[in-house]
Amino acid sequence: MILVVDMNWKKDSLGFYEFVLPIVTIAKTQDECIVKHFLEVTNQDLSRCDRVILSGTALKDTATLSQPEKFMWLRETEKPVLGICAGMETIGVVFGMRFIRCLEIGMTQIKMLKENPFFYEDSKAYSLHSYCVEPSGDFYVWAKSTKCVQIIKHKIKPIYGALFHPEVRNPEIIKRFILLKS
Amino acid sequence: MRLGVLFSGGKDSTLALHLAAEKEEVVCLITILSKNKESFMYHTPNIEISALQAEALGLPQITKTTPGEKEKELADLEDAIAEAARKFQIEGVVTGAVESVYQAERVQRICNQLGLWCFNPLWKKDQKALLEELLKKRFKVIISGVFAYPLDEKWLGKQIDNKLIDRLVDLQQKYGLSPAGEGGEIETTVLDAPLFKKKIEVLDYSVEFKGNSGVFIIKQARLVSK
Numbered sequence: 001m002i003l004v005v006d007m008n009w010k011k012d013s014l015g016f017y018e019f020v021l022p023i024v025t026i027a028k029t030q031d032e033c034i035v036k037h038f039l040e041v042t043n044q045d046l047s048r049c050d051r052v053i054l055s056g057t058a059l060k061d062t063a064t065l066s067q068p069e070k071f072m073w074l075r076e077t078e079k080p081v082l083g084i085c086a087g088m089e090t091i092g093v094v095f096g097m098r099f100i101r102c103l104e105i106g107m108t109q110i111k112m113l114k115e116n117p118f119f120y121e122d123s124k125a126y127s128l129h130s131y132c133v134e135p136s137g138d139f140y141v142w143a144k145s146t147k148c149v150q151i152i153k154h155k156i157k158p159i160y161g162a163l164f165h166p167e168v169r170n171p172e173i174i175k176r177f178i179l180l181k182s
Numbered sequence: 183m184r185l186g187v188l189f190s191g192g193k194d195s196t197l198a199l200h201l202a203a204e205k206e207e208v209v210c211l212i213t214i215l216s217k218n219k220e221s222f223m224y225h226t227p228n229i230e231i232s233a234l235q236a237e238a239l240g241l242p243q244i245t246k247t248t249p250g251e252k253e254k255e256l257a258d259l260e261d262a263i264a265e266a267a268r269k270f271q272i273e274g275v276v277t278g279a280v281e282s283v284y285q286a287e288r289v290q291r292i293c294n295q296l297g298l299w300c301f302n303p304l305w306k307k308d309q310k311a312l313l314e315e316l317l318k319k320r321f322k323v324i325i326s327g328v329f330a331y332p333l334d335e336k337w338l339g340k341q342i343d344n345k346l347i348d349r350l351v352d353l354q355q356k357y358g359l360s361p362a363g364e365g366g367e368i369e370t371t372v373l374d375a376p377l378f379k380k381k382i383e384v385l386d387y388s389v390e391f392k393g394n395s396g397v398f399i400i401k402q403a404r405l406v407s408k
Contacts, residue, residue, distance in 0.1 A: 012205070013205060014201070014202055014206055014301045017201060017302075017303040018303060025308070058300065059290060059294055059300065060297075060298075061299075103294070105287055105294065106290075168283065168306065
């Protein structure tokens with residue numbers, strides 16, 4: 001069971017179709033899915049799922065970044081988590097990373113820095129973000145664009161972040177995350 | 183949130199408008215009339231009918247004519263969106279983009295520049311599901327342009343129904359055509375939709391077809407009671 005967390009600024013928002021549904025469509029090809037808005041995620045949801053995907057949001061939507069207290073479960077969970085765009089930025093807030101203004105819109109060249117289970121070679125991916133994070137020492141940097149860090153992985157926990165939107169042109173990344181061994 | 187919809191009068195922008203109106207307040211339409219029939223950004227057949235559609239929807243429409251040169255089109259679009267922000271205090275823009283990163287990226291950049299939200303409620307939607315949603319919501323949509331083999335003049339003016347969707351899906355399997363026309367294979371015109379207070383009746387039309395492409399041109403139309 002995959003828990004897809006809707007990171008949009010409110011439940012049942014217009015951003016749901018664009019940032020949550022495409023992820024659910026891909027995830028459902030691999031496993032069962034439940035979707036919860038970030039304000040409504042419970043311990044029960046977290047214990048019944050095998051892994052968690054945090055969705056992205058519209059470019060102007062920074063609601064989750066000002067509410068890190070809603071994501072303290074990220075520090076406790078042992079379940080694999082993939083944060084996409086705003087999801088990765090939120091992981092950054094929870095783990096005390098520094099924020100930097102960085103605008104990327106459109107297809108972006110992603111360069112691998114380290115062998116990883118998501119991208120096997122340098123690739124292009126769709127970006128839509130106005131901030132990036134500077135990872136703390138708790139995280140590896142697996143990939144970068146010319147402007148900023150694109151894929152991170154916690155050094156101990158199975159917590160991953162992708163700043164680009166894999167659901168747009170790289171659905172295999174979401175599938176590979178789902179098939180990763182816990 | 184007050185929203186303006188980039189509106190061509192085709193199925194995608196009209197469906198996007200309906201989804202947006204279920205969640206937020208749609209206050210105006212923004213339409214670009216491109217003189218370039220092969221525009222990268224904008225739907226062109228029967229774009230003039232969009233004024234009648236705006237009237238049917240009871241929404242004000244901002245229109246801007248562009249010569250349709252690739253980057254000039256974008257400057258004209260930015261002007262039109264900025265005008266919508268000034269006149270109607272929109273906070274965001276809605277598009278009917280489904281797969282085109284080219285379109286989505288450019289509108290996102292303009293919205294970012296103007297400090298507006300940008301929504302693409304049909305983004306990555308399965309194309310057959312998109313066509314089926316039109317029927318479920320009781321849209322009346324006709325094919326107003328065909329631009330790929332083996333589509334011919336017999337498709338022009340046909341209303342989208344279950345049988346036509348099956349044929350399009352069949353052509354997808356045989357020829358790799360995208361059923362909802364995402365590759366530019368078909369263009370559509372909406373004659374009726376749930377938010378239309380009146381429906382459009384076509385009084386006169388002509389069909390132009392040459393090579394592997396053609397258009398159904400609505401020469402005269404009017405609004406009638408539903």
